[in-house]
Amino acid sequence: MSNISWRPETKLIHGGFGPDDKTGATAMPIVQSTAFAYRSAEDIEAVFAGREAGFLYSRIANPTVSAFEARITALEDGLGAIAVSSGMAAVSSLVLALAGSGDEIVAGSSLFGGTYSLFRHTLSRYGIGVRFVHPRNPAAFRDAIGDATRLVFVETIGNPKLDVPDIAAIAAVTRERGVPLVVDSTVTTPLLVQPKRLGADLIVHSTSKFINGHGNAIGGIIIDAGTFDWSSPRFPHLAPFRARVGQFALLAALRNRICRDFGCCLAPFNAFLLNMGIETLGVRMERHCSNAARVAAFLATHPKVAETGYPGLDTHPDHDLANRQFGGRYGALVSIRLGTREPCFRFINSLRLAKNLANLGDTRTLVMHPASTICRDLNATERLAMGVTDDLVRLAVGIEDPADILDDIERGLATL
Numbered sequence: 001m002s003n004i005s006w007r008p009e010t011k012l013i014h015g016g017f018g019p020d021d022k023t024g025a026t027a028m029p030i031v032q033s034t035a036f037a038y039r040s041a042e043d044i045e046a047v048f049a050g051r052e053a054g055f056l057y058s059r060i061a062n063p064t065v066s067a068f069e070a071r072i073t074a075l076e077d078g079l080g081a082i083a084v085s086s087g088m089a090a091v092s093s094l095v096l097a098l099a100g101s102g103d104e105i106v107a108g109s110s111l112f113g114g115t116y117s118l119f120r121h122t123l124s125r126y127g128i129g130v131r132f133v134h135p136r137n138p139a140a141f142r143d144a145i146g147d148a149t150r151l152v153f154v155e156t157i158g159n160p161k162l163d164v165p166d167i168a169a170i171a172a173v174t175r176e177r178g179v180p181l182v183v184d185s186t187v188t189t190p191l192l193v194q195p196k197r198l199g200a201d202l203i204v205h206s207t208s209k210f211i212n213g214h215g216n217a218i219g220g221i222i223i224d225a226g227t228f229d230w231s232s233p234r235f236p237h238l239a240p241f242r243a244r245v246g247q248f249a250l251l252a253a254l255r256n257r258i259c260r261d262f263g264c265c266l267a268p269f270n271a272f273l274l275n276m277g278i279e280t281l282g283v284r285m286e287r288h289c290s291n292a293a294r295v296a297a298f299l300a301t302h303p304k305v306a307e308t309g310y311p312g313l314d315t316h317p318d319h320d321l322a323n324r325q326f327g328g329r330y331g332a333l334v335s336i337r338l339g340t341r342e343p344c345f346r347f348i349n350s351l352r353l354a355k356n357l358a359n360l361g362d363t364r365t366l367v368m369h370p371a372s373t374i375c376r377d378l379n380a381t382e383r384l385a386m387g388v389t390d391d392l393v394r395l396a397v398g399i400e401d402p403a404d405i406l407d408d409i410e411r412g413l414a415t416l
């Protein structure tokens with residue numbers, strides 16, 4: 001049922017799968033089955049051999065999960081997608097599918113904390129080197145790419161720094177050097193930007209955030225845009241997959257090697273919650289973005305706020321680029337600086353509506369102090385590079401009535 005002529009808001013609801021053939025159910029049922037039975041040994045052999053399509057075991061593929069993959073594939077105009085247990089599973093599985101011991105990756109330095117920790121601390125134990133470069137400097141990416149580079153990784157809007165890389169300019173560099181460009185589009189979702197149009201070869205989302213939208217299921221997904229030629233000499237380990245499935249080589253390696261062997265499968269029940277949550281992503285993102293724009297405008301002129309970060313403000317250094325790249329919408333993340341750590345804590349403690357927790361993309365407005373929480377493992381230099389000052393508060397603006405969000409923030413600032 002994937003109809004690529006539909007517009008994104010329609011694909012959210014009809015893309016990838018339609019009513020169930022047998023029952024007419026419009027909500028993709030939860031196929032809560034570990035394995036799938038075949039009538040004959042010949043039949044199951046054919047599926048194991050890849051001669052016939054079919055489900056075998058839910059660690060590798062499951063109908064409820066496949067429906068979610070199909071919908072995201074339609075939204076990103078991809079070749080295919082693999083849904084996994086979390087956003088971090090999406091990032092780590094993709095790196096492990098492309099890079100091995102002795103290889104390197106290149107990453108923009110403004111990254112989600114978990115991704116930074118994976119790249120900075122964990123990958124080196126598996127022999128994978130990482131070069132960090134300033135995400136606003138496409139030439140730095142060119143300099144960092146060498147023969148050992150297996151991928152380049154950036155986020156659409158750095159979190160919590162809220163800086164915006166020029167994806168098309170970086171894609172021009174990665175194309176010239178023959179390296180796939182991976183874009184983490186979690187905070188922009190398929191509605192604010194289709195990274196493929198800007199030249200991304202692979203897209204990852206933490207679907208725990210806006211795609212789920214209600215703060216009730218962890219998940220992640222990897223999309224192959226279908227633009228990179230996997231016969232590249234950088235990826236000899238994909239040759240057997242290419243021989244079997246052609247341009248689906250990476251997706252096959254991900255599913256039948258990485259996800260099968262590391263076991264990072266998405267549970268069918270979580271896929272059900274994601275399939276349901278994504279249907280309202282269009283209206284939610286509109287409201288998230290308009291509420292965040294109002295919050296940012298309010299904070300930008302408030303005397304107690306030293307600095308407000310939001311790509312939608314025309315004072316933001318990346319405003320023009322963000323405007324061009326994301327079609328006049330700028331997401332739900334807003335940061336403020338309050339001078340020192342003490343007023344940050346007082347502000348957070350005085351909020352009643354905004355919830356103090358480590359998440360974003362929930363219907364609820366969320367607030368947190370990154371330096372003492374999600375970024376506490378970073379050292380001083382790393383924090384500085386990632387824009388995590390001690391006086392920074394991050395708001396993930398929800399979809400409540402904006403007047404109530406502003407009242408709450410105003411009350412919090414009045415205590416300072």
Ligand SMILES: *Cc1c(COP(=O)(O)O)cnc(C)c1O
Binds near residue numbers: 089114219
């Ligand atoms: C949350 C997040 C992740 C990690 O996702 P999980 O689902 O929490 O594992 C990765 N990238 C970005 C940009 C995120 O916001």
